[in-house]
Amino acid sequence: MLRKLRSRDPWPLLLVIHGHSGGMLPPLLKPWLEPLAERRGAPVWVQALTAEPLLLPPDQRLLLVPLLLTPGSHVRDDIPAIRDRLRGAGHQVVPLPFLGAWGTWLEHLSQLASAAKCSTLLHHPLRQGVADRYLATLQRRLALTPLSSSTGPICQSGPAAGQDPLPLALAPNRMTAQLQDAGIAAPALLERPATRDLLFNLLLNLP
Numbered sequence: 001m002l003r004k005l006r007s008r009d010p011w012p013l014l015l016v017i018h019g020h021s022g023g024m025l026p027p028l029l030k031p032w033l034e035p036l037a038e039r040r041g042a043p044v045w046v047q048a049l050t051a052e053p054l055l056l057p058p059d060q061r062l063l064l065v066p067l068l069l070t071p072g073s074h075v076r077d078d079i080p081a082i083r084d085r086l087r088g089a090g091h092q093v094v095p096l097p098f099l100g101a102w103g104t105w106l107e108h109l110s111q112l113a114s115a116a117k118c119s120t121l122l123h124h125p126l127r128q129g130v131a132d133r134y135l136a137t138l139q140r141r142l143a144l145t146p147l148s149s150s151t152g153p154i155c156q157s158g159p160a161a162g163q164d165p166l167p168l169a170l171a172p173n174r175m176t177a178q179l180q181d182a183g184i185a186a187p188a189l190l191e192r193p194a195t196r197d198l199l200f201n202l203l204l205n206l207p
Contacts, residue, residue, distance in 0.1 A: 010042040011063045011094070011207055014056075014086075016079060017170070018068065019048025026171030028190040032200050039204055049078055053085065061092045063206055067199075069100040069168050070123060071130045096206075099170075099199075100134070108198050110142045112189075113166050118144060120165035122186070124175060125150040149175045 013036075019025060025046055037044040047054050056062075064086070066079050075098045086093045099105055113121075121144040123135070135146040144166060169176050169188045179186045189195045 010040045011061055012043040013040070013045070013203065013206065014054075014062050014064050014082075014093075015044065015046045015203070016064065016066045016068065016082060017046060017048055018074065019050035020173075021050060023048045023051025026190065028171055028188075028196070032196070036200060036203055040206075044203075047082065049074055053082075056086070056089075056091065059090055059092075060086075062086065062094070064093050064095040065203065065206070066096070066098040067170060068098045069170060070126060071098060071100070071134050072124075072126050076130065100168075102202070104198070104202060106138075106141055108195065109138075109166070112192070112195070113142055113144055116164060116166065118164060118166040120144060121146045121168055122149055122165040122175065122179075123168040124148070149178070 017025070017029070025048060029046070033044055033046065045054055045056065064079070064083055066075060068075050068079075079095060079098070083093050083095050112118075121135075121138060121142065123146060125148045126132070126135070138144065139146055147165065164184050164186045165179070167176050167179060167186050167188060171190050172188045176186065176188045190199070
C-alpha cells in the first residue's frame, strides 16, 4: 500500500497517541516533531486520545499513523472514528496499521529483549479476543512471555529472576513508574535512544 502512495510531495502525518491526562503529549515526543516535519517537508500533527479533536486546515491529504502498541479498543474503535470524522470533514485520509504491527518495529523489540536478556513482556490489561491473539503472536516472534501489569506484583518479573521485563509502553506511564518504584531498570521505549531513532526514521521514510 505504501508504494502506491509514493509521490513527489510527502503526505502530512497525523500521529495518534494515547496521551497523558488532560491531553498532554509525552515530553519525549515533542523535541523531534518539528525536525521530523522539517525533514519531511510536510506538516506533522499529533492527536492525543485524551485531548479534544484537532481542527486541521481544510482539504488535507493525510496519513493517519496510530502510534499504539496493541490492537486494543483504541485501535479497533477510536482510530476508525478519527478516520471517519476526518473524511466527513473533507480530508483525504489513509490510515496505516498500528505501530505494534509493523515488522521493523517488532524486529527492534526482539533486539531490545535479546540485548537486555528479558524474558517477560509487560503490558497493560487487555480484553480477550484480538488482543490475546496479538500477544500470542508476540510471544512466538519475540520469545517473551506476556504478562499483564494487573497480574500480581509486577516486581516479580524483575530482579528476583535476574532479568528485567520489557515494558510495552511507548512513553513513561503508571506501569513504568511502578517498575521504577520497585527498583526495576525497565524504561519506557521512547526513553531508549535506539528506539527514538528508529521511530523517527520510520516516520521520516513514510510516503
